[in-house]
Each structure stands twice: as structure tokens, then as C-alpha cells.
Amino acid sequence: MSMAGSTTNGNGARPAGPLWLLAELTYRCPLHCVFCYNPLDYTAHGAEISTDDWLRVLREGRALGAIQLGFSGGEPLLRDDLEILVAEARALGFYSNLITSGVGLNETRIRAFKEAGLDHIQLSFQDSTRELNDFLSSTRTFELKLKVARLIKEHDYPMVLNVVLHRLNIDHIEEILEMAERLGAEYVELANTQYYGWGFLNRDRLLPTREQLLRADEVTRRFRERIGDRMRIFFVVPDYFEDRPKACMSGWGSVFLTVTPDGTALPCHAARMLPGLAFPSVRDTSLEAIWYESEGFNRYRGDAWMKEPCRTCPEKAKDFGGCRCQAFLLTGDPANADPVCDLSPQHHVVTDAVARARVTGAVTAPIIFRDDRNSRALAEKKAQAASTESSGV
Ligand code: SF4
Ligand code: SF4
Numbered sequence: 263m264s265m266a267g268s269t270t271n272g273n274g275a276r277p278a279g280p281l282w283l284l285a286e287l288t289y290r291c292p293l294h295c296v297f298c299y300n301p302l303d304y305t306a307h308g309a310e311i312s313t314d315d316w317l318r319v320l321r322e323g324r325a326l327g328a329i330q331l332g333f334s335g336g337e338p339l340l341r342d343d344l345e346i347l348v349a350e351a352r353a354l355g356f357y358s359n360l361i362t363s364g365v366g367l368n369e370t371r372i373r374a375f376k377e378a379g380l381d382h383i384q385l386s387f388q389d390s391t392r393e394l395n396d397f398l399s400s401t402r403t404f405e406l407k408l409k410v411a412r413l414i415k416e417h418d419y420p421m422v423l424n425v426v427l428h429r430l431n432i433d434h435i436e437e438i439l440e441m442a443e444r445l446g447a448e449y450v451e452l453a454n455t456q457y458y459g460w461g462f463l464n465r466d467r468l469l470p471t472r473e474q475l476l477r478a479d480e481v482t483r484r485f486r487e488r489i490g491d492r493m494r495i496f497f498v499v500p501d502y503f504e505d506r507p508k509a510c511m512s513g514w515g516s517v518f519l520t521v522t523p524d525g526t527a528l529p530c531h532a533a534r535m536l537p538g539l540a541f542p543s544v545r546d547t548s549l550e551a552i553w554y555e556s557e558g559f560n561r562y563r564g565d566a567w568m569k570e571p572c573r574t575c576p577e578k579a580k581d582f583g584g585c586r587c588q589a590f591l592l593t594g595d596p597a598n599a600d601p602v603c604d605l606s607p608q609h610h611v612v613t614d615a616v617a618r619a620r621v622t623g624a625v626t627a628p629i630i631f632r633d634d635r636n637s638r639a640l641a642e643k644k645a646q647a648a649s650t651e652s653s654g655v
Contacts (some may be wrong), residue, residue, distance in 0.1 A: 279327030290496025339366030352379025
């Protein structure tokens, strides 16, 4: 494993510890969402780490200063040691959050989670209609999610609903908000699709039009006015429609630490796609060494790695040059400015994608669901491309 031996943030200062630890417990999932942010080749990744490994990760993460803990996946409820991990999280003083599709959450388990000290449950819906919810996830789970939402309320958890928005469901935003109100949600996260993983693969089918977004924004504003403090609504415009990038992860290796199902530690859940970067595994290395010393976590800390136009830009301390994964996916070089920025020489790749979204019928490619068969085919394609490249053919 490549360890750079550096303990600085790229500008000479030692970084603070992480605040957030995201435990991606498994890539197994009963759903097959078309926008899933898991890696395309998730089936090619190694075996899941053990309960003991996770317990050690939680202890080391807390010792480094992390205070927020997310259990996600895949579907984290597929791990039958989740109750044990929740209890340990509580004992260590984490604020813990279960990020779930709801599949597998029943009366027995929710009681056990309550007893073990789980603080928060975030339940995802794909849409307000059974038809689209079930189509987008390629399952029949809408009724079950409604039941789980009631269960969460009955057990006195704050109701946090998450709905990923895109071209196919964004026009239902009013109905989605009404459903959240009926279910007694305290928080609704209308998370526009992030174009990584399966979301990127299906991007041209998922990117909304500017008109759709403006309407959704207006509907949300009116709904907020009516509902007041009873429900907090988070609606963030997708960055493809902005002219400055988001401050991705609040800066590389600065706040977030993700551990994937096979134990690979990443500065963000998508970072494994970046070429030429070795990310250590918690199987071999302590979280402390990973956070402070690994090449993977140090590479894009600070601003010494930046190229123009970011290097001399007065805004670089605000957005850190945007997202490294998006820069790689859209320009081929993770050290470029995120092309969402209109100062980037490659900004046209974003505006071209947005322009294409306006033309009805311009995209005929089939939608690709996240499932094991598709993942294996994509992993095989990636392996073939890598072997062709290395043999120079
Ligand atoms: S986005 Fe959908 S398919 Fe992906 S992990 Fe979440 S629930 Fe599963
Ligand atoms: S040039 Fe770079 S640092 Fe400046 S605003 Fe654009 S992405 Fe941010």
C-alpha cells in the first residue's frame, strides 16, 4: 500500500481530524436504483469486513475526533450485526444515522435499534407514486416504505425523508412534498441526482431541464411558505446548472472519511474511481495513519496540487476547485478545475449536457439499472479496457 509519509494538508499544516465517518457496510441492496452512487463495478470489490473490523473502525474514528456517524450501503439493514455496531456507536458517543431504503426494517429491529441507541433514521423514497417508485428501483417496495415511515414515527424517531430528484420525477415535487406532510416528516431532503456511479451512466436520461428546475424551485418555495416550521425542506439545485462548483466534501480529506464494505478508506464515497491513487484498507492500516499519512488522503489537500485557473483564483479557498471526481469524469484529469465552473476551459462539457437535456427525444440510450448482472458486465468492460491500454493495443 502506498503511504506518502506526509502529515500535512499540502500547504504545510497538519489537518484536523475528520468530523464525519460514513460506514458503507455493504454493497448488497434489494433495490436497483438508476441513480445509485455506488461504484459501477461494485461486484468486483473484495469481501465485506468483519464485525470486529467495524468495531475497531468506529473506535479509531471516534478517537480521531469524528462525531457524526452514518451507516449506509447498499442497504445497511442487510448486515445482521448492525445492532451491535449501533450499540458501540452509542457507547463511544457518536451521533448515529441509519440511511436506508426501509427494506428489512420491522418492529423487532427498530425496537432493537432504539434500545441500542440509534439517533436518527433517514428513509428514501424514489417518488410519490407507486408506479415510478417501483420502476426507478426496479422493485415493488412503495407500500413497504409507507409502512416503514409509520413505524419510524411510532418509535418516536424524527421523520427524515430523502428523495433523489431527476428528470423523471421532478415534476412530481408537489406530490412528493404532500406525501412527506401526510407521513409527518420533520425534514425532507430533495437531493438532486449526483452524477457519479450509476447516476453518471444514466445522466442523459436523468438530467432535468432548466424549466423543470425553475418550476420545482417555485413549488418548493410556495410549500415552504405554507408549512412554515412544521417541516424543513432542503432543495439544492444540481451543480450542472450553476456557474461555480460546490465546495466538495468541504475540502478533500478535511471533514469526511468513508470506509467502504471491503475496508477501503476514502475521502469521499466516489473517490475510488480516480486513477493512479492508492487508498489504504482498514484491514492493514489504522485510521489515524490513513487520515494523516496516506497518499490518497493527502493528494488533494490544500491547494499546492491545483492547476490554472484555480491556482491563482481568489475563490479557491471557498470551493477548493470543486469536485475531483467530477473533474476526472468530465475532463479526464482530477487535478483540473471542476468543469461546472464557468472559468474552466472545459465548462462547455457541462453546458452541452444541459443543452442536450432540452431536446426531447435526443437521448435514446436505454436506462441501466444498478444490479449485479450489469455491474459484472461493466466491471468486465473496465478490465478489458485496462488490459488493452497496458498492452498498448
Ligand atoms: S441508491 Fe438505491 S440501489 Fe443504491 S444503495 Fe441506495 S437504495 Fe440501494
Ligand atoms: S477557477 Fe477553480 S477555484 Fe476559481 S471559482 Fe472556478 S473552480 Fe473555484
